[in-house]
Amino acid sequence: MAILELANVSKHFGAIQAVNDVSFSLEAGEVVGLMGDNGAGKSTLVKMIAGNFSPSEGTMRMDGQPLNMHRPVDARRHGIEIVHQDLALCNNLTAAANVFLGREVHRWFGPLRVLDYSRMYKRSAEIFAELKSETRPRDLIKSMSGGQRQAVAIARTRLSDAKVVLMDEPTAAISVRQVAEVLNLIRRLRDQGVTVVLISHRMPDVFDVADRVIVLRRGRMVADRRIAESSPEEVTGLITGAIERV
Amino acid sequence: MTITLDQTIAQKTHTPLALLLRSQVFWVFVAIVAACIFLSFATDSFATSKNIFNITRNVTFTAIIALGMTMVIIIGGIDLSVGSVLCLSSMMLAITMHAGYGLEIGITVAIVTSLAVGAFNGVLIAYLGFPPFVVTLGMLSIARSLAMVASNNTVVFEFGPDHARLLDLGGGAWLFGIANPVLYMIALAIIVGFILRWTKFGRHLYAIGGNESAAILTGVPVRLIKVAVYMISALSAGIAGIIQTGWLGAVTTNIGTGMELQVIAAAVIGGASLVGGVGTAIGALIGAALIEIIRNSLGLLGINAFWQGAFIGGCIIIAVAFERVRQLRSSE
Numbered sequence: 001m002a003i004l005e006l007a008n009v010s011k012h013f014g015a016i017q018a019v020n021d022v023s024f025s026l027e028a029g030e031v032v033g034l035m036g037d038n039g040a041g042k043s044t045l046v047k048m049i050a051g052n053f054s055p056s057e058g059t060m061r062m063d064g065q066p067l068n069m070h071r072p073v074d075a076r077r078h079g080i081e082i083v084h085q086d087l088a089l090c091n092n093l094t095a096a097a098n099v100f101l102g103r104e105v106h107r108w109f110g111p112l113r114v115l116d117y118s119r120m121y122k123r124s125a126e127i128f129a130e131l132k133s134e135t136r137p138r139d140l141i142k143s144m145s146g147g148q149r150q151a152v153a154i155a156r157t158r159l160s161d162a163k164v165v166l167m168d169e170p171t172a173a174i175s176v177r178q179v180a181e182v183l184n185l186i187r188r189l190r191d192q193g194v195t196v197v198l199i200s201h202r203m204p205d206v207f208d209v210a211d212r213v214i215v216l217r218r219g220r221m222v223a224d225r226r227i228a229e230s231s232p233e234e235v236t237g238l239i240t241g242a243i244e245r246v
Numbered sequence: 247m248t249i250t251l252d253q254t255i256a257q258k259t260h261t262p263l264a265l266l267l268r269s270q271v272f273w274v275f276v277a278i279v280a281a282c283i284f285l286s287f288a289t290d291s292f293a294t295s296k297n298i299f300n301i302t303r304n305v306t307f308t309a310i311i312a313l314g315m316t317m318v319i320i321i322g323g324i325d326l327s328v329g330s331v332l333c334l335s336s337m338m339l340a341i342t343m344h345a346g347y348g349l350e351i352g353i354t355v356a357i358v359t360s361l362a363v364g365a366f367n368g369v370l371i372a373y374l375g376f377p378p379f380v381v382t383l384g385m386l387s388i389a390r391s392l393a394m395v396a397s398n399n400t401v402v403f404e405f406g407p408d409h410a411r412l413l414d415l416g417g418g419a420w421l422f423g424i425a426n427p428v429l430y431m432i433a434l435a436i437i438v439g440f441i442l443r444w445t446k447f448g449r450h451l452y453a454i455g456g457n458e459s460a461a462i463l464t465g466v467p468v469r470l471i472k473v474a475v476y477m478i479s480a481l482s483a484g485i486a487g488i489i490q491t492g493w494l495g496a497v498t499t500n501i502g503t504g505m506e507l508q509v510i511a512a513a514v515i516g517g518a519s520l521v522g523g524v525g526t527a528i529g530a531l532i533g534a535a536l537i538e539i540i541r542n543s544l545g546l547l548g549i550n551a552f553w554q555g556a557f558i559g560g561c562i563i564i565a566v567a568f569e570r571v572r573q574l575r576s577s578e
Contacts, residue, residue, distance in 0.1 A: 090456030092523035102464035
């Protein structure tokens with residue numbers, strides 16, 4: 001059963017065709033690498049799924065229902081979460097405060113509605129434990145490693161039980177040891193039945209963790225291959241255009 | 247041995263004592279206590295109930311506005327118009343009451359005027375993307391000018407039928423001989439402290455100051471919050487204006503001149519960082535208290551009043567140096 005389906009999706013900005021007739025479907029619990037050179041249309045495609053833009057043509061369906069999105073919060077309501085490249089974390093707040101940012105939990109204190117610190121700490125600790133991350137809910141983001149920060153950003157997506165998580169270049173700016181940590185976080189998400197779209201430039205990461213790879217070139221989808229049936233050389237060829245299409 | 251979930255939750259990076267020793271508010275408080283002890287021995291007049299009454303009351307005007315300013319600084323903004331808004335609010339109150347209206351109507355007019363000024367600042371900053379420094383610098387000029395226009399630059403000292411009630415509001419001492427302004431300050435500080443620590447609104451202020459784009463991406467209504475914060479800042483100046491009118495018993499168009507700098511100084515000495523994301527209500531009070539004690543003690547010690555600026559300025563720079571040292575340490 002497909003969870004997210006794109007059918008003949010296009011997006012143009014004036015005369016520029018950023019995404020051209022892209023169709024694919026994602027299954028529950030699979031990790032799909034989305035690859036392509038700069039300007040291939042990855043960001044535009046992701047921004048459509050994230051609700052930043054609506055497609056010029058074509059339809060997107062989630063669980064068989066058409067996606068109607070006008071703002072990024074609409075995507076969240078449909079069960080789609082985005083982990084932004086810069087992670088969108090506040091350095092001056094704790095891990096728990098960041099996980100719950102914009103979705104704070106309240107309790108009643110007499111007639112006053114106040115933040116429920118203990119529930120937010122507890123729930124974030126549970127999520128970090130599920131993700132097997134050593135991140136502690138009370139620690140400030142500014143004192144954390146790159147891998148721990150990723151865990152906080154990913155923990156946000158667990159809060160709403162998202163079905164599809166888009167991760168934008170999660171391994172672009174972190175050390176080798178932390179890359180392994182992040183790839184493990186992606187596997188944890190997958191094990192819980194979440195579909196992960198991994199937008200990445202790094203071939204080894206995609207081949208390490210993804211089940212499938214989708215390649216875009218100049219706005220068109222040129223490949224949708226199972227990782228087991230492909231090779232880094234083939235994907236590189238597809239990205240650069242040395243291989244026209246498979 | 248396995249670590250349980252509860253242990254993980256309870257784990258903090260620092261012990262409470264370490265946190266206290268790292269907090270700027272604590273050290274400023276220590277400085278205040280030390281200064282008070284020194285002054286009670288060095289002068290005969292410091293530790294008298296009359297002087298304490300004076301100090302506590304003088305602190306309040308700066309402190310009340312510093313509460314609003316701290317919220318502005320937390321979101322990474324600045325409000326230079328507060329001194330002029332205080333003047334405009336006082337003048338609107340004075341003119342309305344002078345024209346024969348009651349205290350309630352006068353206060354309403356003053357507060358509505360302040361909120362309108364704050365809303366104007368906020369909309370320009372949040373929705374039109376103007377830099378806060380420039381917008382509020384413009385408002386500093388506009389608000390005082392409006393006060394002059396409204397009063398024809400005269401002194402108002404007769405407040406109509408509710409004259410006595412207004413003077414009692416600002417000059418009385420309704421509870422245990424504590425000056426009324428101090429009571430208002432404490433009440434407002436509790437409200438602001440509560441908002442910052444226990445509400446979603448307060449949490450979002452720190453988020454905006456920490457990383458504005460992250461706040462936007464996570465669905466925090468950043469623009470609305472910014473408008474609200476500039477309105478709160480103007481409101482705090484308006485409230486201080488009302489109380490000060492009652493205390494002084496007269497309004498001139500030069501009250502609150504230069505006050506914005508003193509208020510920003512109080513907030514910064516109290517630990518608010520102009521970069522945004524840091525600041526507390528208690529810090530605003532403590533910062534204001536330190537400034538007032540410096541002013542008061544220079545007078546009592548017989549030091550030339552011209553030195554005041556040098557001492558207060560020195561404190562600001564020391565406070566920022568404190569912050570800088572901590573940053574360097576944590577980046578190591």
